[in-house]
Amino acid sequence: MKMNDIRIGTVGGTLCSIWASLSLGDILQTVVMAAIGTVVSFLTSRLLGRCRKK
Secondary structure, eight states: HHHHHHHHHHHHHHHHHHHHHHHHHHHHHHHHHHHHHHHHHHHHHHHHHHHHHH
């Protein structure tokens, strides 16, 4: 067996075990929290940019 085959098998097994433990609710919560974090980060940087110009 080649080292590449072992790596592919290991990654495949890891992904399958992670996929089985995640639920749709967890994925949706992660997406919503990432979107909120992005918006807050953007607004904060814009606000700080305006404060520095004054």
